[in-house]
Each structure stands twice: as structure tokens, then as C-alpha cells.
Amino acid sequence: MKSTTIDSVDWRLLDALQQDSSQSNQSLAERFGLSTATCLRRVRRLRDAGWIVREAAILDPERVGALLTAVIEVSLDRQDAAALEAFEVRAVADEAVQQCYRVSPGPDFVLIATVRDMPGYQVLAQRLFTTDANVRNVKAFFSVKRAKFDPRVPLPTPSAPSAVASSLRS
Incomplete structure (x- = not known):
């Protein structure tokens, strides 16, 4: 895996994509004040470097009969x-x-x-x-009740991403 420096914009992009990976590149770019080309390049770089492993739809288990x-x-x-x-x-x-x-x-x-x-x-x-x-x-x-299911990974707070980013480089 390539070494990738993660800045505050990358952390915010990762957080937004964890919450809803179906967001369009254009809406992400507008949300974070980036050009669409820059936003696309950043997301591709995060994928290529292994920060984003895959994207998947999360299904309701009851609707598909997995009870x-x-x-x-x-x-x-x-x-x-x-x-x-x-x-x-x-x-x-x-x-x-x-x-x-x-x-x-x-x-x-x-x-x-x-x-x-x-x-x-x-x-x-x-x-x-x-x-x-x-x-x-x-x-x-x-399980008798699913009180919470959230596949998101906790990310560093906006004030501390640089310390975490340097420790996560490989």
C-alpha cells in the first residue's frame, strides 16, 4: 500500500462517504468547497491507497428474510x-x-x-x-433485538487528524 498523507479535507471526505457512499462526486465537491476534479482525484487517491476498502449497500435483514x-x-x-x-x-x-x-x-x-x-x-x-x-x-x-448496527469506523476529531495521519502511514 502506498504511503498517503491525510489532511482534514480527506478525513471529512472519508466521514461523509462512510455515512453515505452513494453521494455524487459533484455533491461532495460542493459540500467541501472543492472542484469536482479535485474531489474525484482525492477520493480515487484514498481508494488507491487502501483507505477505502470497498463500498456496499447495507440491506435490511428482515426484508430479505434473514431474521x-x-x-x-x-x-x-x-x-x-x-x-x-x-x-x-x-x-x-x-x-x-x-x-x-x-x-x-x-x-x-x-x-x-x-x-x-x-x-x-x-x-x-x-x-x-x-x-x-x-x-x-x-x-x-x-439476538432478540438489534439496538444498533453501524459499520462506520470512528475517525479522529478535526483537531487531531495530523497526529493520527502520521501514525497511520505505511
Whole structure:
């Protein structure tokens, strides 16, 4: 990844795009007092440098029939690098798994999965846990209400972006 210096305008562009990536280049340029060419160039530079990983539409899970969200703790028998990597690859490849974290201490992984219903969870459990001899323990928690879901990453306050920018250069 290229080293990219981020200034206050870039931070504001990143924040605006996190809130709504469907904004047109023209509206972003007007909002931040930039020419459309400069705004486009800045956003492209942020993408090329890896600050913007991807853009996606966030769907309402209920409207698409995914009514059950599970937070799942998974502990493995063997925690060597190959065993951890093998499970992670399988979990990440499963379309029901939305998030996968290696954690410590406690379980080896925490997964966030969304499925249609409890039979859908049972199919997921069979696919990921039951057939894997290295899975020692699975503890699933089922959401009864989603109080907040926000994929945005907290950004530095406008007064401190230069300190953060220098520490984030690679």
C-alpha cells in the first residue's frame, strides 16, 4: 500500500462517504468547497491507497428474510497456526458469517452470523462446527433485538487528524 498523507479535507471526505457512499462526486465537491476534479482525484487517491476498502449497500435483514442473528464463540482443540488458519478460512468463506474475529483470551473466534431461522442456524452449525473435528466448543447467543448496527469506523476529531495521519502511514 502506498504511503498517503491525510489532511482534514480527506478525513471529512472519508466521514461523509462512510455515512453515505452513494453521494455524487459533484455533491461532495460542493459540500467541501472543492472542484469536482479535485474531489474525484482525492477520493480515487484514498481508494488507491487502501483507505477505502470497498463500498456496499447495507440491506435490511428482515426484508430479505434473514431474521436470526447469532453471536457465536468458537473454541478449537488445537490452536497452532495451521489449525487457526484452516478454521478461519472456512468461516470467512461461509456466506452466513458476516464477521469473524480471532480473539484472546477466551474462545479462539467470535463470529457474527445471520440466517433465516433456527433451522438455518442448525445447517450453519453442521457446516462449520459439527463436521470439524478440531472444534471443541461452540456457544451461540441469539439476538432478540438489534439496538444498533453501524459499520462506520470512528475517525479522529478535526483537531487531531495530523497526529493520527502520521501514525497511520505505511
